[in-house]
Amino acid sequence: MKKLELVSGLVLTGEDFEILPSDIVVEDGIIRAIEANPQAPRTWICPAFFNAHTHLGDTVAMDCAADGPLTDLVTPPDGLKHRLLAEATQNELVSGMRASIEGMLARGISGCADFREGGPAGVAALREAAEGLPFRPVIFGREGGELYGEGIGISSTRDVADLDQLIENARKNGRLVAFHAGERDLEDIDSALQYDPDIIIHATHATREQLRECVDRNIPIAICPRSNWRLGVAGSVHHPPLKLMQELGCTLFLGTDNVMFVSPDIFSEMAFCHTIYKTGPEDLLRAAIGGSVLMGDDPYIRIGARANFFTLDPGSSALRFSRNPLRSLIQRGEGVSVGKNVFNA
Ligand SMILES: [Zn+2]
Numbered sequence: 001m002k003k004l005e006l007v008s009g010l011v012l013t014g015e016d017f018e019i020l021p022s023d024i025v026v027e028d029g030i031i032r033a034i035e036a037n038p039q040a041p042r043t044w045i046c047p048a049f050f051n052a053h054t055h056l057g058d059t060v061a062m063d064c065a066a067d068g069p070l071t072d073l074v075t076p077p078d079g080l081k082h083r084l085l086a087e088a089t090q091n092e093l094v095s096g097m098r099a100s101i102e103g104m105l106a107r108g109i110s111g112c113a114d115f116r117e118g119g120p121a122g123v124a125a126l127r128e129a130a131e132g133l134p135f136r137p138v139i140f141g142r143e144g145g146e147l148y149g150e151g152i153g154i155s156s157t158r159d160v161a162d163l164d165q166l167i168e169n170a171r172k173n174g175r176l177v178a179f180h181a182g183e184r185d186l187e188d189i190d191s192a193l194q195y196d197p198d199i200i201i202h203a204t205h206a207t208r209e210q211l212r213e214c215v216d217r218n219i220p221i222a223i224c225p226r227s228n229w230r231l232g233v234a235g236s237v238h239h240p241p242l243k244l245m246q247e248l249g250c251t252l253f254l255g256t257d258n259v260m261f262v263s264p265d266i267f268s269e270m271a272f273c274h275t276i277y278k279t280g281p282e283d284l285l286r287a288a289i290g291g292s293v294l295m296g297d298d299p300y301i302r303i304g305a306r307a308n309f310f311t312l313d314p315g316s317s318a319l320r321f322s323r324n325p326l327r328s329l330i331q332r333g334e335g336v337s338v339g340k341n342v343f344n345a
Helices: 056-061 070-074 080-087 090-105 119-130 163-172 189-193 208-216 225-230 242-248 266-277 281-295 325-335
Strands: 004-013 018-027 030-036 044-047 049-055 109-116 136-141 151-154 176-181 199-202 221-223 252-254 308-312 341-343
Touching: 004 308, 004 325, 044 281, 044 325, 049 056, 049 252, 049 281, 056 080, 056 090, 056 109, 056 119, 070 080, 090 109, 090 119, 109 119, 109 176, 109 281, 119 136, 136 176, 136 281, 151 163, 163 176, 176 189, 189 199, 189 208, 208 242, 221 242, 225 266, 242 252, 242 266, 252 266, 252 281, 266 281, 266 325, 281 325
Parallel strands: 004 044, 049 109, 109 136, 136 151, 151 176, 176 199, 199 221, 221 252
Antiparallel strands: 004 018, 018 030, 044 308, 308 341
């Protein structure tokens, strides 16, 4: 028996997010038709966000005195977060991650790419945290957990020994390869690119040449601007070099990085980027949803794609006066509550 669902509203369709009053016909989780309907309710329908870089485990370290330099806070093995994680019980860890996932679901996020500490048990803890929820984590394991998730997440080429072997092993077993690179300087970017990663995280201090290399080799970049500012590795529009990244044609995804000091909310990340870097609404929304290609998904609302979108009712707030729903979503989404998620995990 086929499962049919009809969702109607102002739909942000396709790659250009053209707003069309329509009925979306969903059959067994796949968008089968988008039919024009001038009578559709004024509900906004937006493609689901994908948070392209998180560390959900450090939910348990939320807003501890996190004002030191990056190395003191999050660099393995002795950074503050690693000490707090080591002290947490498995139960605390799982319920912390689950609470963050539930928070993301309430904000239109249907999946995330997480760097998961703690080896195989760490990967298993995140799977447990997401169990039964319409949420898909792409897990990048570390510290022995590399083959237990979808990929391997390298903290930085400068922090890890035996890198050649780890990467080779991950590749041999069909795993994705992700690197933090260029977070505090440009020194660990070339060495990361040597491994032809599936995704680079940060590139905050990447040069034009390094970015061009990412474009030429089709390597997407997950930028995390709020985290960069919070950790003091960025303080101007030049870091991360968003404008240059766009000029060169980089594929960009948005991530929020460590839950311990940045909320995993993509609305907030978009609003920040729009204010600081003046990035346009279409580009920001593309970056906010694009990371789901890591799972082989089509992130857009179009026929044939997996149905992965959320609704938002502007009628219950001042948003009903918006002359431009897409712009309002980017600039004012922080305060609004998401209506219904149509997520097909
Ligand atoms: Zn990170």
